[in-house]
Amino acid sequence: MTAHGIRMIDVGDKDVTLREAVVSGAVILGEKAFAAVVAGECPKGDVLTAARLAGIQAAKRTWEIIPLCHPLPLDYVDVTLSLRDGRVEIVARVRARARTGVEMEGFAAVSGAALTVYDMTKGIDRAGEITDIRLEEKRGGKSGDYVRGDE
Secondary structure, eight states: TTTTSSOOOOOOOOOOOOEEEEEEEEEOOOHHHHHHHHOOOOTTTTTHHHHHHHHHHHHTTTHHHTTTTOOOOOEEEEEEEEETTTEEEEEEEEEEEEOOOOOOHHHHOOOOOHHHHHHHTTTOOOOOOEEEEEEEEEEESSSSSSSSSSS
């Protein structure tokens, strides 16, 4: 342990394996903001496309914003957004062949997408709520697989 109690984990001796994570989250919008997103009439433009790109970019740069994350060469990042019952639902799937998992990249992707939805709709309604960001699945690595609900 370092003198300050934090450290980056040494993954140098771990095997390179296929790692995958699926993370989900949502942004709850007021009626007016949700209708504007559905109609494609937000003042800043296409919310879903901007949020998808922001999520992908956030995954790629996770190591720059989370201090103890390793920079990972990501093989795949997909961020999907869907509209349902006043919510923008977000799912990120991230894959890499690496020595450490990609859960944090998934969390960053969903968070970046959610923040972008909020940013692009706050001019219509500031009551938007980012919620339910959670790990759904994790595959690969020494600790094995995880699927929410199987625990």
